[in-house]
Amino acid sequence: MNADKDKNAKPPAGIPSQARRVFSGVIYDVWQWEQEMYDGTTATFEKISRPDTVEIIGTVGDKIILEEQTQPDRDLCLSLPSGRADQSEDMLAEAKREFLEETGYESDDWLHWKSIYPTGKVIHPWHFYIARDCRLTSVPSLDSGEKITVKLITMDELLTLADEPRFWVGAQFISDLLRLRADERKKEEFRRLIFGGK
Amino acid sequence: MNADKDKNAKPPAGIPSQARRVFSGVIYDVWQWEQEMYDGTTATFEKISRPDTVEIIGTVGDKIILEEQTQPDRDLCLSLPSGRADQSEDMLAEAKREFLEETGYESDDWLHWKSIYPTGKVIHPWHFYIARDCRLTSVPSLDSGEKITVKLITMDELLTLADEPRFWVGAQFISDLLRLRADERKKEEFRRLIFGGK
Numbered sequence: 275m276n277a278d279k280d281k282n283a284k285p286p287a288g289i290p291s292q293a294r295r296v297f298s299g300v301i302y303d304v305w306q307w308e309q310e311m312y313d314g315t316t317a318t319f320e321k322i323s324r325p326d327t328v329e330i331i332g333t334v335g336d337k338i339i340l341e342e343q344t345q346p347d348r349d350l351c352l353s354l355p356s357g358r359a360d361q362s363e364d365m366l367a368e369a370k371r372e373f374l375e376e377t378g379y380e381s382d383d384w385l386h387w388k389s390i391y392p393t394g395k396v397i398h399p400w401h402f403y404i405a406r407d408c409r410l411t412s413v414p415s416l417d418s419g420e421k422i423t424v425k426l427i428t429m430d431e432l433l434t435l436a437d438e439p440r441f442w443v444g445a446q447f448i449s450d451l452l453r454l455r456a457d458e459r460k461k462e463e464f465r466r467l468i469f470g471g472k
Numbered sequence: 473m474n475a476d477k478d479k480n481a482k483p484p485a486g487i488p489s490q491a492r493r494v495f496s497g498v499i500y501d502v503w504q505w506e507q508e509m510y511d512g513t514t515a516t517f518e519k520i521s522r523p524d525t526v527e528i529i530g531t532v533g534d535k536i537i538l539e540e541q542t543q544p545d546r547d548l549c550l551s552l553p554s555g556r557a558d559q560s561e562d563m564l565a566e567a568k569r570e571f572l573e574e575t576g577y578e579s580d581d582w583l584h585w586k587s588i589y590p591t592g593k594v595i596h597p598w599h600f601y602i603a604r605d606c607r608l609t610s611v612p613s614l615d616s617g618e619k620i621t622v623k624l625i626t627m628d629e630l631l632t633l634a635d636e637p638r639f640w641v642g643a644q645f646i647s648d649l650l651r652l653r654a655d656e657r658k659k660e661e662f663r664r665l666i667f668g669g670k
Contacts (some may be wrong), residue, residue: 290545296495296497297494297495297497297502299494299495299502299504299518300504300516300517300518301518301593302500302502302518302520302593304495304497304500304502306497306498309544309545309617310544311544311616311617312544312616312617312618312619313616315616317616317617318498319498319544319545320497320498320499320500322500322520324593346507346508346509346510346517347488347507347517348591393546395499395500396594418509418510418511418513418515419507419509419510419515420510421510436647444643445642445643445644445646445647446643446646448643448644448647449634449643449646449647449650452647452650452651452654453650455654456650456653456654
């Protein structure tokens with residue numbers, strides 16, 4: 275929140291190494307650098323960065339864990355278990371932590387599905403994990419900014435959520451769901467991936 | 473760029489009216505407010521905003537205008553004619569300006585296709601316009617941060633771009649293309665929309 279702090283902070287991947295952090299907020303950092311243009315002049319370029327997000331596709335039997343969630347400044351939305359990875363560099367550990375806190379479920383069968391590194395002006399990496407054969411081991415420990423109810427849905431219901439405006443997930447995941455809907459073979463591959471071949 | 477300027481600036485739609493602008497950059501503004509939590513405590517919440525983007529689907533005969541573009545800090549990408557709407561409040565006027573500057577084309581048959589207002593922490597509205605029956609009237613006037621080549625592609629080629637990682641467009645438009653690919657009726661409706669019933 276202090277524009278003068280950490281002027282020597284190192285920019286994340288996706289932002290030129292010579293960029294300077296000109297603002298550091300609660301979530302977002304703002305970075306600027308002098309960019310040489312095609313005509314030899316320079317201009318101040320700007321990008322922003324924020325902590326990575328982890329998203330978890332957790333399965334219980336033949337169902338998928340979905341959250342119904344409200345936050346203090348937002349109406350009801352649906353989401354995968356997910357959160358801001360701001361407590362360690364270990365994204366799998368962050369995924370396990372958020373998943374347990376929000377749902378009370380654990381798994382012994384985690385895999386990294388994919389990571390998305392947006393290439394635009396907002397540096398916000400997403401990491402998707404799959405947690406198979408989850409079991410409920412505790413009561414969710416929600417913080418004061420969360421109200422979450424866990425539901426179990428089928429894979430067909432998940433694919434239908436691509437048309438649900440209240441489904442709160444990165445836009446690329448909506449495209450993933452649409453691609454699965456359009457290709458029966460890919461859909462079956464994905465079903466085996468998240469349910470472990472069952 | 474001065475953290476102290478315009479503390480009384482009014483936040484855009486999507487950010488609570490009591491939010492204060494704590495940073496104003498070249499593109500991005502950062503807004504913060506004290507949010508009451510579910511347990512009665514408060515926490516500092518943060519969102520960012522930036523100027524709207526206009527995107528243009530321009531057609532020439534039975535073809536669609538596509539740009540091949542490089543920028544000083546980016547490799548080759550493909551895009552629709554588009555730009556930052558930072559010169560007026562009139563989005564159609566901004567679309568016409570960007571379209572003419574980048575492509576040299578004009579149209580007498582513009583329509584607003586849709587606007588997207590992201591509901592997350594990054595307030596960045598997108599406005600899509602359709603420009604039918606375009607005609608080349610001038611040489612593009614590119615600024616020192618643009619190298620653009622205009623190409624004409626078919627609608628099927630546009631739909632294929634949903635699989636092209638270098639296609640530089642809002643992720644929601646990729647979902648739009650996937651939905652058109654999955655529904656022959658919607659695809660024909662869209663074809664009539666952008667080509668004017670031909």
